[in-house]
Amino acid sequence: MFLLYFRRYVIKELQINEQIRVPEVRLIAEDGEQVGIVSLDEAMDRAAQANLDLALMSPNAKPPVARIMDYSKYRYDQMKKQKEARKNAKTVSVQEIRLSPNIQQHDIEIKARNARRIINKEDKVKVSVRFRGREMAHKDLGREVLDKFFEELSDVAQISSKPKMDGRNMHMMIEPKSE
Incomplete structure (x- = not known):
């Protein structure tokens, strides 16, 4: 089995015709009917007769399964x-909005x-509060700011990840409400 990269598509390449190196296979005919376990030579002859x-x-x-088919049509369909x-x-994109622990109510709005x-465009929002210097001692203020911010959006959004600290930042993810 090989992987073929064609433009943006990854196609699982199957072993075909002379690439097959097993003594016998379980054969499936072109119409989907199970033929049974046959030798590789007999399977190759049947495929050649059907021009496939x-x-x-x-x-x-055990034993490997082989199928008689039009391989180029199969790849095209895949x-x-x-x-x-x-x-x-x-595709869902995530956009970030930054706040500070001492932000005013009007700025939050x-x-x-x-x-x-x-x-409303069905994207997620990462809301982060950055702490500078002595603000690190007042992490509760950052949590309050995030809570106030979410209250403004609670009618259209839900929290997908709760507020948590990451270095000097506290952040949470907000996503659209699911119906």
Whole structure:
């Protein structure tokens, strides 16, 4: 099994045709019917008669499972599935808002308004309070600031991680409320 990197897609490469080095395989025909355990030569002959490829689907099984298929069509379908999955995947970005322990109420309201705009776009907000110098002795003030900030957003947001200290910063994560 190999990994092939094609643009942004990672495709699991299967061993096909002459790359297969096992004496016998459990063969699956092109229509999905189980043929049974056959020698590798017989499986290769059947694939050649059908003008298709023999691909080793499960090399670690006892005996290994091989399938007769159009390998290029299989790879094309795999790439298409990955592209569709990537298109449907939801990306969430995290934006940070910084506060200080001695911030005024009006400034908290303005920063909360900006955070509300971010949360309405279904993104997360990291709110951090930075302590400088002697402010480190008053960590309770930082927690109060974070609590006031969250009260402003409690109607549209929920806390995803509680306030915690990280060096000189206390931070918490806020995410949109789930329905």
